[in-house]
Amino acid sequence: xxxxxxxxxxxxxxxxxxxxxxxxxxxxxxxxxxxxxxxxxxxxxxxxxxxxxxxxxxxxxxxxxx
Amino acid sequence: xxxxxxxxxxxxxxxxxxxxxxxxxxxxxxxxxxxxxxxxxxxxxxxxxxxxxxxxxxxxxxxxxxxxxxxxxxxxxxxxxxxxxxxxxxxxxxxxxxxxxxxxxxxxxxxxxxxxxxxxxxxxxxxxxxxxxxxxxxxxxxxxxxxxxxxxxxxxxxxxxxxxxxxxxxxxxxxxxxxxxxxxxxxxxxxxxxxxxxxxxxxxxxxxxxxxxxxxxxxxxxxxxxxxxxxxxxxxxxxxxxxxxxxxxxxxxxxxxxxxxxxxxxxxxxxxxxxxxxxxxxxxxxxxxxxxxxxxxxxxxxxxxxxxxxxxxxxxxxxxxxxxxxxxxxxxxxxxxxxxxxxxxxxxxxxxxxxxxxxxxxxxxxxxxxxxxxxxxxxxxxxxxxxxxxxxxxxxxxxxxxxxxxxxxxxxxxxxxxxxxxxxxxxxxxxxxxxxxxxxxxxxxxxxxxxxxxxxxxxxxxxxxxxxxxxxxxxxxxxxxxxxxxxxxxxxxx
Numbered sequence: 136x137x138x139x140x141x142x143x144x145x146x147x148x149x150x151x152x153x154x155x156x157x158x159x160x161x162x163x164x165x166x167x168x169x170x171x172x173x174x175x176x177x178x179x180x181x182x183x184x185x186x187x188x189x190x191x192x193x194x195x196x197x198x199x200x201x
Numbered sequence: 202x203x204x205x206x207x208x209x210x211x212x213x214x215x216x217x218x219x220x221x222x223x224x225x226x227x228x229x230x231x232x233x234x235x236x237x238x239x240x241x242x243x244x245x246x247x248x249x250x251x252x253x254x255x256x257x258x259x260x261x262x263x264x265x266x267x268x269x270x271x272x273x274x275x276x277x278x279x280x281x282x283x284x285x286x287x288x289x290x291x292x293x294x295x296x297x298x299x300x301x302x303x304x305x306x307x308x309x310x311x312x313x314x315x316x317x318x319x320x321x322x323x324x325x326x327x328x329x330x331x332x333x334x335x336x337x338x339x340x341x342x343x344x345x346x347x348x349x350x351x352x353x354x355x356x357x358x359x360x361x362x363x364x365x366x367x368x369x370x371x372x373x374x375x376x377x378x379x380x381x382x383x384x385x386x387x388x389x390x391x392x393x394x395x396x397x398x399x400x401x402x403x404x405x406x407x408x409x410x411x412x413x414x415x416x417x418x419x420x421x422x423x424x425x426x427x428x429x430x431x432x433x434x435x436x437x438x439x440x441x442x443x444x445x446x447x448x449x450x451x452x453x454x455x456x457x458x459x460x461x462x463x464x465x466x467x468x469x470x471x472x473x474x475x476x477x478x479x480x481x482x483x484x485x486x487x488x489x490x491x492x493x494x495x496x497x498x499x500x501x502x503x504x505x506x507x508x509x510x511x512x513x514x515x516x517x518x519x520x521x522x523x524x525x526x527x528x529x530x531x532x533x534x535x536x537x538x539x540x541x542x543x544x545x546x547x548x549x550x551x552x553x554x555x556x557x558x559x560x561x562x563x564x565x566x567x568x569x570x571x572x573x574x575x576x577x578x579x580x581x582x583x584x585x586x587x588x589x590x591x592x593x594x595x596x597x598x599x600x601x602x603x604x605x606x607x608x609x610x611x612x613x614x615x616x617x618x619x620x621x622x623x624x625x626x627x628x629x630x631x632x633x634x635x636x637x638x639x640x641x642x643x644x645x646x647x648x649x650x651x652x653x654x655x656x657x658x659x660x661x662x663x664x665x666x667x668x669x670x671x672x673x674x675x676x677x678x679x680x681x682x683x684x685x686x687x688x689x690x691x692x693x694x695x
Contacts, residue, residue, distance in 0.1 A: 146286050150279070151438050158434060160418055160425045166411035167482075168418070168425040174275045175482055178282045181475035185289055189468055194293070 139191045142184050150177040206351040208521025209528060212390075213367060216532055219386060220371025220379035227378060230560050234376035234567065235305040235544040236460040241381065243466045248384040249377075249457040249537065250470060251477050255391045256534040257342025260527055261504040263481055267488025269503035271424030273432035274485060280441045282475040284448035289471040292449060293464035294611050306541070307455040308549040311603070314610040315619040318553055323623060324603065325549035327630065328452035329574070331596035332542045335451075336535050336578040340365055342504075343531035344582070349508040350524025352517070361582050364531060369575040372536045373568045377460055380536040387529035392480070394526040398507075399483025402490045402514060410486060417489050424492065443660050447601035452541035453534070543570040595637045598660030602629035605664075605671050621675025629667030633659055 150173070157173035164172040189195060227233050241249070259277055266274035295310065304310050307328055312321025343364040344357030351360075371379040400410075407413035417424055427434050448454060461467050484507070491498075491506035495513060498506055511523050547567040552558060558566070606622040609615050617625075636659040 140290055143286055143290055147283060147442075150283070151441065154427075154434055154438065158426050160422060163411055163414065166409065166414070168414050170272055170426055171275065171482070171485070174279055175479060178278065178475045178479050181282050181286050182472055185286065185472040185475070188289065189472055192468070195465055195468065 137193060139188050142188050145184055146177055146181045149180070150174075203352060203354060203517055205517040205521035205524055206354050208518065209347060209350060209524045212386075212525035213363070213528060216383045216386060216529060217367050217371055219382045220367075220536075221374050223371075223378035223382035224375040227375075231544075231547075231563050231567075232303075232305055233378070234564060235540065236456060237377045237381065239300060239460060240462050241460045241466075242462050243469050245381045245384070246457065246461045246466055247470050247473060247477075248388050249381060249460070250454065250474060251384075251388060255388070255395075255480075255530050257339055257346065257527065257531045259481065260391070260395075260484065260530045261342055261345065261507060263484040264488035264491065264507040265504035267424075267485040268491050268498065268506040269500075270432060271421070272427050273437065274488065276437055276440050276444075278478040278481040279437075280444035280448065281481075282478045283441060283445040285471050285474040285478075287445055288449060288474075289468055291611075292458045292467050292471075295449075295455070296458055296461055296464055296467060299459050305456075305459060306545045306548045307450075307452045308545045310455070311606060311610075312549065314615070315606070315622055317619040317623075318549075320606075320619055320623060321549040322553070323626060325545045327599060327603065327626070328545050329542045331600040332452055332538050333574065333578055333581065334596045335453075336538050336542075336574070337581045339531040339535040339538070340578060340582040343528060343535075345504065346508065346524055346527035346531070349505065349512065350520050350527065352512075352520075358583055362579065364528065364535075365575050365579045365582075368532050368536050368539065369571060372539050373571055377456070377537065377540055380533055380540065383529065383536070384533050387526075387533045390522070390526040390529055394523050395480055395483045398511065398523070399486040402510065403486050405514065406490055406494055413486070413490055413493075416493055421492065424489070439661055443601055443664070444597065446604050447597055447660075450600050450603045450607060452545055452600075453537040456541045456544070457537065539571050539574055542574050543567045546570050595633060598633040598637075598663060599630055601660055601664060602626050602633065602667050605668050609671075617671050617675040618678060620678040620681065621671045621673075624674045625667045625671030628670040629663040632663040632666055636663070 154173075158170055160168045160170070162169060165175075167175065227238075232238055237245075263274060263277055266277070298304070298314070299310055302313050304313060306325075308321040308325035311324045312318055340361045341357075344361040347355050347360035347364070348357040355363075371383070375382075403410045403413040407416055414425065427437055449458065458467065487507050487510060491510045495506065495509050498509070508523070508527075512520055515523075544567055547563055547570060551563065551566045555562070603626060605625055606617070609617045609622070
């Protein structure tokens with residue numbers, strides 16, 4: 136496993152690990168109570184992180200192995 | 202016939218037409234039938250994996266949960282998007298191995314990895330056991346949607362039967378190609394309907410999304426955060442982790458992975474899919490609006506909140522489109538589940554019992570199995586009561602028992618052997634079955650079934666014991682496994 140894939144742990148640790156601090160109603164962000172915003176925020180972050188991993192993952196270089 | 206029923210019927214016929222037409226130009230062999238000749242690119246794989254997000258369970262259950270349990274409902278998109286993160290690392294490995302060994306089903310994968318037919322049989326039985334309740338939930342959801350959206354003109358039972366006939370027909374003819382084509386129609390419909398409802402309803406009733414949440418906060422603030430006990434943070438974290446782990450072990454998801462045309466397709470999908478789970482936020486908005494607008498739905502009736510609110514808000518023709526979208530969210534996942542169960546059983550049982558069976562024979566048998574499973578699911582749908590909820594937790598807990606065997610099979614040198622893997626799985630499964638039966642007694646003292654659906658501690662405990670047994674038995678049987686290897690080597694030499 137190459138080092139860049141370690142980034143895949145970030146959504147697990149960030150989203151679930153910090154949950155105790157995010158379990159609240161206020162402040163409202165984008166019209167959503169904070170906890171719901173937290174869920175939405177990490178969905179977007181998961182995508183961003185996966186994009187970064189994909190870009191730097193050596194497995195995606197060259198042609199698709201058969 | 203009312204206008205909403207007419208619209209639903211048109212979409213049903215359209216789905217059947219697309220599903221059958223999908224076969225065109227394909228010479229149907231087992232590989233085409235089961236995994237589309239491993240030819241699906243990013244677009245189809247996206248739709249088929251995304252098909253698992255919008256099943257009737259999330260459509261009705263997601264809004265229903267937000268309605269009756271509040272923030273606990275967030276576990277659904279949470280485990281799904283984390284499963285996608287995990288998939289980036291996990292599924293290309295599965296795909297690569299399966300491609301190299303021409304594997305088209307989950308039981309075959311395990312049989313091949315552990316060089317054991319019994320392992321394949323165990324996985325096939327476990328997979329089918331886990332799938333039938335899922336298919337039942339789709340058929341039951343379909344019945345609810347069509348009967349509500351037709352203003353009672355069609356009974357839930359009649360709707361379930363019609364749905365089962367349609368899905369069985371096109372799966373038998375086109376295999377997974379049929380699912381792929383109907384998935385296009387389904388995802389387009391569900392996108393339009395969910396976004397429209399999720400925005401229109403909060404603005405129509407409350408003047409915006411934040412005002413709606415503020416109204417809920419004033420009346421029932423506990424609906425917006427996780428509880429201190431019961432459906433608490435620790436419940437949330439353990440459920441999310443367990444389900445994220447089990448997501449790609451569900452036979453139908455596993456099979457969709459195999460139908461991909463390459464590893465990169467799967468990785469690319471992992472990037473886009475978490476964004477797609479954002480759409481579930483709109484489903485929650487509808488559920489929260491329903492808390493204020495149609496209070497008083499008790500227990501399982503919470504699942505009706507989305508449809509009831511829509512019926513209160515819109516003209517029948519709009520309800521027709523919502524009903525059609527709901528219908529499709531049942532048909533597409535049910536079709537992939539039928540395929541997965543049937544191909545798994547054909548490959549791991551029929552092929553072992555009748556090794557001389559030709560491709561044509563296998564295709565005939567897998568079609569017969571599809572009909573058989575459909576009929577069983579339909580019978581359970583019509584006769585089964587609320588026990589469905591218990592079946593649901595059971596099937597997820599059951600399938601996750603495959604996780605240790607799967608993860609250990611990934612590295613080049615597997616630290617466990619087939620004896621350990623099989624006893625571990627059996628131990629886990631027995632604990633789940635026992636605990637579920639015990640829970641049935643507990644459930645009678647608990648108000649409302651949904652709490653039971655989500656009590657996943659059973660699965661976690663079973664999984665831990667499973668891991669323990671797997672490693673102990675593997676260590677104890679190490680010499681047997683080694684002797685066997687030597688025997689194999691000797692056989693090869695001689």
